[in-house]
Amino acid sequence: MRELERLLPELAxxxxxxxxxxxxxxxxxxxxxxxxxxxxxxxxxxxxxxLLALAWLPGAVRQREQTAALARVLRQAMAxxxxxxxxxxGAALALPSGQADxxxxxxxTTAAGGDHDDR
Amino acid sequence: MLREDALYASYRRLERPLYNxxxxxxxxxxxxxxVIHDAFVRVWERRAKVDEATLDALVWTTAxxxxxxxxxxxxxxxxxxxxxxxxMMEGAGDTDFLATRRLRQALRExxxxxxDVLLLAEFSGLRGAEIAAVLGIPAGTVASxxxxxxxxxxxxxxxxxxx
Numbered sequence: 001m002r003e004l005e006r007l008l009p010e011l012a013x014x015x016x017x018x019x020x021x022x023x024x025x026x027x028x029x030x031x032x033x034x035x036x037x038x039x040x041x042x043x044x045x046x047x048x049x050x051l052l053a054l055a056w057l058p059g060a061v062r063q064r065e066q067t068a069a070l071a072r073v074l075r076q077a078m079a080x081x082x083x084x085x086x087x088x089x090g091a092a093l094a095l096p097s098g099q100a101d102x103x104x105x106x107x108x109t110t111a112a113g114g115d116h117d118d119r
Numbered sequence: 120m121l122r123e124d125a126l127y128a129s130y131r132r133l134e135r136p137l138y139n140x141x142x143x144x145x146x147x148x149x150x151x152x153x154v155i156h157d158a159f160v161r162v163w164e165r166r167a168k169v170d171e172a173t174l175d176a177l178v179w180t181t182a183x184x185x186x187x188x189x190x191x192x193x194x195x196x197x198x199x200x201x202x203x204x205x206x207m208m209e210g211a212g213d214t215d216f217l218a219t220r221r222l223r224q225a226l227r228e229x230x231x232x233x234x235d236v237l238l239l240a241e242f243s244g245l246r247g248a249e250i251a252a253v254l255g256i257p258a259g260t261v262a263s264x265x266x267x268x269x270x271x272x273x274x275x276x277x278x279x280x281x282x
Contacts, residue, residue, distance in 0.1 A: 012138075018131065018134070
């Protein structure tokens with residue numbers, strides 16, 4: 001007999017408490033999603049990366065080809081004529097180059113035909 | 120490491136005393152059920168570190184802390200439990216309703232430490248040292264807290280002190 005039996009009578013808890021706890025623990029034991037679904041975010045990420053790569057690759061290849069073509073054209077333009085530079089009836093004027101190992105000359109023909117300006 | 124069947128055995132042992140202690144703090148049956156459930160779930164979540172020998176004490180401590188948090192939350196949002204009004208509407212007698220209200224008021228007027236000791240001593244079945252461990256107070260104060268709490272409660276309710 002408790003001392004405060006009359007003031008604090010013993011109450012019965014509402015039923016179902018243990019079942020609720022068992023249910024909660026079971027729910028915690030189960031994986032939240034089936035295992036197959038766990039791979040879904042990774043697979044989606046991989047697919048997205050692949051699509052991005054596919055979208056980016058043609059543009060990159062085209063840009064690379066354009067750069068190569070431009071470089072080829074520039075090389076052709078800068079290449080000396082076959083047989084080297086020949087000055088016939090010409091005069092050369094030395095121009096300041098700004099670099100010690102570079103000489104710049106303005107070459108002009110003094111007679112008609114075969115005008116060339118070359119460095 | 121805590122086993123599941125040990126947790127359920129503890130639940131069967133403690134459900135009734137926990138409910139009686141918590142009800143005199145929260146005065147709301149559903150809140151008491153939630154606190155008991157949440158306390159056991161929290162203990163289960165820490166099962167790797169739980170020693171079954173001290174399981175019951177851990178459940179008591181966890182449940183009392185959760186109840187305190189709930190009371191704080193209620194005070195913050197100025198919520199009042201509805202059980203009293205529900206009991207009246209369901210046809211409980213006016214006398215019962217008023218007696219419960221007086222008891223609740225009297226318990227509320229007790230210092231929290233004394234109220235906890237009184238309720239645990241009445242319902243938990245724990246010994247003085249165990250109550251002290253659960254509440255984190257010196258073992259020597261449990262008996263004096265209980266004595267003073269009973270005197271004050273009886274005085275507040277107009278009961279004879281030596282009854």
